Amino acid sequence: MSSTDKKTSKIDPEQRQLIENAQKRIKQKKRLTAHFVVFLAGSILFIILNLVLKFGENFRPLNTDWFVWAILAWFFFLLIHFINVFIVNSFMGKDWEEKQLEKLVEKQQLKIEQLQLKVEKEHPLPNPTPTKRIQDDSNFSNPDHPIINS
Structure with missing residues (x-):
């Protein structure tokens, strides 16, 4: 066998769709996990910026440090992402799409x-009238016809 020979595997279209759906779900969960890790690192960075490096220590909306509001806002977006991946997708996943389709x-x-x-009722097709069949008589000859006698 040479390297140009390729083994082609025929995957059932239904099986292929299941694989693609599984890959999509894996990608969604992977992105959510990455979002969570970045959220944790970002939260720690916000705390260090404010408490250790004194960045924005005078900015205290509603007598609360700014990093608390930033972390809460980011947590809200993380929560929306979580709901989208685990709750919405289970209700509106591939099965739901197929049923809607x-x-x-x-x-x-x-x-x-x-x-x-409605079209057939408003605009009916004319009924075809039975036509008389013309018999083909190959022995027919008309002595008066100019083409036949030529």
Whole structure:
């Protein structure tokens, strides 16, 4: 065998979709984990900036250090990210998308059928009248016809 020979594996389309969905979920969870790690590091950095390096120590909205508000705001976004990955995706995941697609396709097909019936009712096709069959008589000859007698 040469290096140009490639083994091609045929994966069932349904199996491929399952694999792609799993890869998408893994990527979502990986990003959430990275977001959490950056949140922890950022929170520690905010605390060090304020308490150790005295950065913005005079800025105290509502008599609370600024880093507390920054960490709370960031935690809110992390919470939204968590809800999106674990809660929303379970309700509106791949299965939900497929069900919605089936519903919409079914609804469209029903509309098409209704329109077809309406068109057929409002603009019926003329009934074809039975036509008489002309018999082919290859032995037919018309002595008066100029083309046949030529």
